[in-house]
Amino acid sequence: MSNNAVSLYLDPQIRDWVLFPITLVMILVGILRHYVVLLLQSPPKELSRAALREQRALARSQILRATAANSPIPTPFYTSISQHLSDAFAAGTYLKDGPPKGDSPSTPPNPISDPAAMDGMMSGMKTQMVMMVPQMIIMGWINFFFQGFVLIKLPFPLTLGFKSMLQRGIETPDMDVRWVSSLSWYFLNFFGLNGLYRLILGDGNSADSSRDMTTSPFAGGAPAAANPVQDYNKLFKAEKDNLEFSEGLHNWVGNDVENRVLRKYGKLAPAY
C-alpha cells in the first residue's frame, strides 16, 4: 500500500492550474448565481383586498372554534359570531368574486390558465435555470479538459466503499482510495461549498445549488402556486359544519366562575 502511494507523484502544476481553478470557479459561480437570482426575483405580487379577505376568512372561524371548549365570551356573543360566520360562508360573502351566481358547478380553476399561479411557477423555473446552466457548463468544462485527472491526495485513509465517490471518471480497480479525481472534486465542491457561501453571503443565500438539485423544476413553484388554486367555496362549506359542531361544544369560562373564586378564597367547600 505504501508502495502504491509512493508510486504516484502529482505535478505541482496540476494543483496550480486544475485544482485551484476548479474550486475558484465554483465559488465565483455560486456568488454570481446568488446575485443573478436576486435580480430575477420579482417582488411578491400584492393581493387585492378581496383576495386577502378570502384567504383569511378561514382563520377567523378557526380562532373562534379553537376557543369553543373554554370560551372567553358568553354564549349569546359566541352564538351571534358563529351564526354570522356560517351564514356568510353559506352565502359566499367572503369569496373573492362575490357570491357564486346560479347553480353552475364550481370547478377549481386550472393552474395553467391562471396568470397569478403561472407567475409563481415561472419564477421557480427561472431560478432553476440559473442554477442548472452554469453547473452544466462547469461539468462539461471539467469533463472535456481534465477527464481522468488525479487532483489531490486526502491526508487520511478511507475504506474501499468511498472509491466510487472519490474516483469518479477513473476506472482503475487498484488505485488507493485516497486519490481524488477531478470529477469527484467537482462533486465534493458542489455539495460542500454551502458553508463557505453562508460565510461570504450570509444566511438564506441562493448560491447553493445542491439544494435545488434535489427538487424538480416544478416542485419549487408548486407550493406557492397551490394556494390560489384552492376552491374556497368548498372549504367554506366544510368550515360551516365545523362551526356548528363547535357551537355545541361551547362552554363559557364564566359559567362556574363564582364557585371557583369562592373556593379559591376558602368560602365554599371544595367540590371533591
Place this chain on the structure above:
Amino acid sequence: MSLPSALQKLASYRKNNTRASQETFKEGLVVLNAGGTNKLGDEGWAFLEQLALAAIDVGRLDVADRCLKQLGQKFPGSPRVDVLTGIRMEATESPSTVLNYYDELLRASPSNAAIWKRRISVLRRVGKIDKAVEELNEYLDTFYTDLEGWLELADVHSSCNQYQFALQALSHALLLSPQNPFTFLQFAETAYTAGDVPLALKMFLVVIDMNDGEDEDTIPLGISVRAWWGTKLCTRLLVSSSSTHTSSSNTSVPKNIKLIDELATERVLTAYSGEQGIQARGLVSKWMSGR
C-alpha cells in the same frame, strides 16, 4: 451616554415595542450625531425609523426630517417609509392633505394595512366618526386578527355610548387574546356601563380567577383591586334588588350572591390595609356600610 449602551437600550426598546419616546429620542440623537447609523449595518434603518417616530412624538420635527431623508434615499417607494412620511405629515399638514395622501397610497396598494389604519385614525381625529367606524369595520373584516383594531373599535363605540356594539367588538378582542386579563376587565366594565350587571359580575370574577398569584392571605394589587371593586359594585346592586335586574345577554345571577358580596367586601377592605391604603380605609368602610 456612551454609544454602545445607547445602542443596546434602543435595540431593547425596538424588540419590546416600547414607545418611551423621550428616552428613545435622547439616546437616538446621541447615536445619530455620532454617525452610528453606518456602523449598525442593516439594523441602522430600523433605528432610523424608531428615532423618526420618537422625534415626531416629542415634537423635534427637524430630527424626524433628517431620518426620513436618509430612509427615503435608501428605500425609494417603500410602503414603510410612506407610512412614516404620512405620520410626519400628520404632525404639520392639514388633515385633508394627509387624507388625500393616504387615499393616493391606498389606491396604489389597496391592501396595505398600516396605511389603512393611519387613515382610519386620521378620520377619527377629525371627527368623522361614522366614516371611521365604517372603514374600521371593513378593515377588521379583512384583517380579522388585528387586536389593536378591535380595541380601537370598542373605544370608538364606547365614546359614542354604543355599549352593546363596544361589547361585540370586545368579544372579538377576547377571542384573539383570551389570556389577557385587561381585555376581560375592559369587557366587564363596559358591560357594567351598559347596564348588564350579571354579565359584568361574571367577567370581573373571571379576571380575579385569572390572577393566579393571589389568594386569601395576600393583599390585592393592581388589576385585582379594580376587579374586586367592580365585583363589589355589581354585588351591591344585585343583592339589594336581585329580581329586578335583567341581563340583555341572559346571564343568570349566581345563587350564592350573598357569599360573593361578603368576599368582595372583605377583599376590598384588605386592599386598603397596607401602609399606603390605610388612610383611605375609613372612607371605604363607610361606603361599604352605607347601602
